[in-house]
Amino acid sequence: MEHILSILIFFPAVAALIGFMVSKESIRAYAIAVTAIEFMLSMILWYMFDAQNAGMQFMQMIELIPSYGINYLVAVDGISLFLVILTTFMTMISLIGLTEKRDLKNLVISVLFLEMTMVAVFLCLDAIVFYLFWELSLVPMLYIIGAWGGKLRIYASIKFFLYTFTGSLVMLVGMLYLGFVYYQTTGNWSFSILDWNMLLLPFDMQMWLFVAFFLGFAIKVPMVPFHTWLPYAHGQAPTIGSVILAAVLLKMGTYGFVRFSLPLFPDASAFFTIPIAILALIAIVYTAMVAYAQEDMKQVIAYSSVSHMGVIILGIFALNVEGIGGAIFLMISHGIVSGALFMLVGVIYDRRHTKMIAEFGGLASVMPRYATIFGIMLMASVGLPLTIGFVGEFLSLLGFFKVSPIITLIAGLTIILGAVYMLVLYKRSFFGPITNEENKKLTDAKGRELVALVPLVALVIILGIYPKPILDPVNKSVTQLVEVMKIKAIKPVTKTKLISANSIGEVK
């Protein structure tokens, strides 16, 4: 199993190609089987993963364009391990809960291709190959949104595509420049992040490169003010598209910050901490308010996603172990929770063909099981202690508290806003008398839906109570990441900033 990472990457792609030959009737079962195997593979990876080792593991390299320093280079560490597992898990769950009937074969094959690109993004350490999969993931998503989406689906899919494509092209220029810098310093071309980590970059170069990478990642996250594609994409995407988008695709952006921006440009990262924190804060406050005003259930969750991604950004740019580790944990929990919420909206949309909150009311009495699951997920989303949402949110804010108590305070207070819109959503659609005749005949969640949702509920509670198995390996790798940043920082200001952010019990 030395090549387990490559197997993880290419198994879904091969399965997708074979999928063209599978009959229409059995394609769903086939897809679930494939993604289940993929999930098992990722569990094997976790089993084989040495949690005591903070560095890169299972590294594998194949030369692609050696004269230009581009190699297929994959490896996994504590940071990427759980994102890979999240990807394989959520893809499997979203396929189990899949209700789409039209053109099922093309949809399933697109999802499998998408899975390949997502897993690869988290595993590739060569910048160009990373970029390759990063861009490639747009194609199946374009198709999924554009072909199975709502009324404005074509507009939404093109907007999604162009927005992210443009941002990442600028990032490509940054990558090419870094490759060139490496060439100038060492005489060899290389696009491997591990090699790049050896470079000490002057401050102004760091600033420019940081901005170039920032554009690529910030649009993907999405950070305010680059978030405008997301509500459209979510609003128009079919359920499975929204689930994967929220659960995994957005994490690619935050992962990029952790993997590229922080270790490569420590001084610039420290320099931009406060501006980025303010952007994140705007995201948290503003989108929470926008979410409150939405009439559409799915839009509420879409905006709440943007809001939560703001907390993740805050955690990452705390630049300490608690913050970054918490942010990574929050990525995982947000993946599970928002994925589940989108799936829940999908369940009700499937029955009523509407997502407007005003259409519902009193659902709790006709659909008790559904209401319970929705309630638990909602609590996790709000960040109630003992749910998965609490751990990451708490750690992220704790991390940032060391950097700026005021911003943390505002962010912490605005999380209340999150509780407000979520609870209002819950109240309006689940409590009270049944106002709409059509809702009386609704059937409760059952069978396949429960198979998809119950594991998520279990995870939300188990990991909420006992997050250690994930937090430990994550923190190990993050500690090392912070060490790298300390070593690479060329300005004394950054060094002191990093040291103070990472000191124990000391508040600035």
Add this chain to the structure above:
Amino acid sequence: MIPPIDIDFVSLNFVTIVPMLIAIVGALTILCIDLFAKNLDKSFYIILAVLFLVVDLGSLYGYNGAVRGFFDLMLVDGISVLAQFIILIGTAMFMLLSLNKLRFHENNYAEYYALYLFMVAGFQFMVSSDSLILIFVGLETASMALYTMIAMHNKDRALEAAIKYFTMGALATAFFAFGAMIFYALTGSVELGVISQVLVESNFDNYPVVLLGVAFMLGAIGFKLSLVPFHTWVADVYEGSSASLAGFISVVPKIAAFIVALRFFEIFIAADDKVVEGILYAIVVLTMTIPNIIALLQTDIKRMLAFSSISHAGFVMAAIILGTTQSTNAIFLYWSLFLVTNLGGFAMLWLNEDKSKNFCSDHHLAKYAGMIKTSPIAATMMGLFMLSLAGIPPFALFWGKMYLIGSAVSAGFIVLALIMVLNSAIAAYYYLKPIVYMFLKEPVENSEVQYLSNASTPLKTIVGICAVVTIISTMMVEPLLEIISYYVQISGY
């Protein structure tokens, strides 16, 4: 009394013109066969012509190091060999597209294929010389053949296209002659090497006149490369010609013109002439941007591809400004990958060419609506080529773009790199349009659209080959780069 001319036969170095001779002999053979045997099928001529091209390609093998011949008129160096490779392979592939199913007027004439070969010989002369006179002769040979071939297509707009191309081409010819004349007057030579030497030694004496010469040459080369503002003919000419010929025009003549541009502007880039660099920079930026924006408005895929190919030419022209070894490599890498992708793209249009008049233009976007439902494989192929043209990794043209932008970054032209990147983003929008129509829209009801009505097994094979190459191009970049950098280095660029 005129002294008898004493030519040492060996000094002519006949080897240098063997490739061109093969093409010319091939053309003459086809014409002769046509004289005697009247009722031969077109496929015979096509295969015969392709065979000559293959022999031609074989004769190129083994050139290494700059070889001169014919009183130094000929110069077969690395870039010439590379360009001839691309020209020959490109021509052979595009020629095979004539093995189509429907009967089109021009394909039934043996002369059509003879003209193809004459044109190839012209291009080969163009790239294998640094003498402005021989370049001129090659250019004219090729252009004359091309004008005729466009006119042979008997659709309504073909004549218009041919006349437009001819008149504009004639103007470009005049520009070229005038430019050459000025440089001859300034330096007493028509050989680019000598011109460069004299100009540098005299420290660009008489600079305004030099600039005038550059302006004329720019007009001539710019016309052939369809650089802005000499690009106005492109869309109409593409629209008037058949899809297979339009694809050909978008790739093969341009590589020949790139070589001329590379050899000519090298004089000024190497001397670090800020004015000429500035002019070129402006032209490159405009050529990338303006046609890109016009392409956004097109509703006909062929016209869209026409404008986009202008933009691609602008991209590659940027490499000439950079003037580094890496950028020269990038020209060839980009163009060989572009050849494959564009061949695939135009071949797909050609497969779907029909004789009906359902839509206001041949390849209206609406014609392709919902194609994934009716012919999924064809739609997937076409989508693939569009993605590749847009520069989505890992498909072929991405590597060309990446290497080219990389060379811009390495040469310190960050702003240029950003402009290239922004243009890629704009281009992505219109390349998505056909994809949106094919994959995301419902088919137009009650329209009798016939896809693949022009498809034959050979055509499908070509498209298949292109698709495979486009997908696995990641593996091919390294060997390609190896070959390219070898040839570029031996010619000293």
